[in-house]
Amino acid sequence: MIQNAQDTANSIDARASVAAPALLALLLGAFLVLGTGFAHSDTIHNAAHDSRHSFAFPCH
Amino acid sequence: MFRRIFFTAILAGLLGGLAISVVQEFTTTPLILHAEDFENSGGDGSHKHGLLDRGITLIAPALAHGPADSATSTWAPGGGLERKLFTTLANIITGIGFALILTACFTLAGRPISGQTGVLWGLAGFGIASLAPSLGVPPELPGTLSADLVSRQSWWFLCVAATAGGLWAMVFRKGAGWMIGGIVAIALPHLIGAPQPESIGGNVPPELAAHFVAASLVTAAIFWCATGWLAGTFWERFSSREA
Numbered sequence: 001m002i003q004n005a006q007d008t009a010n011s012i013d014a015r016a017s018v019a020a021p022a023l024l025a026l027l028l029g030a031f032l033v034l035g036t037g038f039a040h041s042d043t044i045h046n047a048a049h050d051s052r053h054s055f056a057f058p059c060h
Numbered sequence: 061m062f063r064r065i066f067f068t069a070i071l072a073g074l075l076g077g078l079a080i081s082v083v084q085e086f087t088t089t090p091l092i093l094h095a096e097d098f099e100n101s102g103g104d105g106s107h108k109h110g111l112l113d114r115g116i117t118l119i120a121p122a123l124a125h126g127p128a129d130s131a132t133s134t135w136a137p138g139g140g141l142e143r144k145l146f147t148t149l150a151n152i153i154t155g156i157g158f159a160l161i162l163t164a165c166f167t168l169a170g171r172p173i174s175g176q177t178g179v180l181w182g183l184a185g186f187g188i189a190s191l192a193p194s195l196g197v198p199p200e201l202p203g204t205l206s207a208d209l210v211s212r213q214s215w216w217f218l219c220v221a222a223t224a225g226g227l228w229a230m231v232f233r234k235g236a237g238w239m240i241g242g243i244v245a246i247a248l249p250h251l252i253g254a255p256q257p258e259s260i261g262g263n264v265p266p267e268l269a270a271h272f273v274a275a276s277l278v279t280a281a282i283f284w285c286a287t288g289w290l291a292g293t294f295w296e297r298f299s300s301r302e303a
Contacts, residue, residue: 021062022167025069029160036154038213046136048150049202050143054080054088055154055283056190056199056276058212 061167068294069163073156076287080155081148083282087275089147091268092202098263099203155287158185162291169232178292179285184227186284190277192223192246196254199276201269205262207255219249 036048037057045052045059052059137146162181166173173181193216200206226245229238 018061018167018170021065022164024062025065025160025164025167029069029157029162029164032153032157032160036150036157040209042134043136046134047146048154049136050084050089050092050147051150051154053092053200053202054084054151054276054279056194056197056280058197058206058209058216059200060202060206060209 064295064298065160065163065167068166068291068298069159070156071294072162072287072290073154073159074152075155075290076159076283077152077155078148079286080279080283081144081151083279084147084151085144087279088272091272091275095201095203095264095268095272098265098268101263155283158189158284159287159291161185162288163295166291166295173292173295175289175293175296178288178290178295180288181292182284182286182288183281184231185288186281188223188227189220190280190284192249193219194273194277195250199273201264201272203262203264204269205257205260207257211255215249215252215254218252219254222246222249 035044037052037055039045049059137143162178162185165181171177196215196219197206197212206212222245226242228242229245230242233242
């Protein structure tokens with residue numbers, strides 16, 4: 001019983017330790033995609049224009 | 061774990077973005093340039109082959125949307141190599157962004173990952189970020205008539221989030237309830253309906269627009285398979301180094 005509880009605790013610890021870097025990667029990835037594909041700045045739009053159309057991000 | 065996630069994503073995104081930049085040169089880019097010719101011609105049939113026939117194949121994006129854009133002083137890359145370089149840079153940044161999301165999913169799912177399973181994850185990414193939204197907001201060429209940008213972008217996010225959630229429920233949860241819930245989530249944005257233009261009939265010929273939809277989806281499928289395979293392969297390799 002104690003061993004099971006310890007295993008569960010270890011498992012929760014292990015999941016928590018991977019969750020933080022994974023969420024950080026998720027947020028950074030979304031930030032990059034938002035920047036190149038969705039930002040309303042004219043300069044970014046012009047620089048990434050062909051990439052936006054090719055990836056079928058809503059454009060113009 | 062930080063190093064494994066970020067090294068995997070940066071390498072996969074960099075190589076995937078570079079690879080797709082080469083593919084785009086043969087699939088989507090020629091169609092975008094051709095469409096810009098019609099966009100500038102204002103629908104005049106006499107310009108049907110215009111710039112392409114005259115050998116002018118690269119024009120600056122800021123100049124490609126008619127007088128309204130060209131009258132402003134907003135920076136835009138020049139034609140030719142400069143435009144290609146900025147497109148490649150945007151592809152690489154987008155590639156790293158999507159690869160970061162992919163590797164975050166590898167981590168959160170906690171399943172064994174290899175190049176082969178990476179392709180399956182990549183195909184899921186294709187279904188979520190390319191295929192599902194294309195039903196409501198199809199890939200568009202410059203000059204296509206479309207609804208308000210913010211409402212299309214909002215619907216795109218709704219569709220991507222609902223499809224990702226629905227797919228997760230169907231793949232990683234067991235039971236009929238999750239399956240039905242997943243199907244409902246995936247169908248919901250399409251039942252709500254994507255914003256549509258008030259009128260249709262832009263300057264771009266329908267043959268060109270139809271070709272672009274296929275070209276964009278095929279290109280996206282190649283990107284997602286390649287990036288998924290690369291991310292899965294690097295993920296597995298960095299795992300054995302950490303062990």
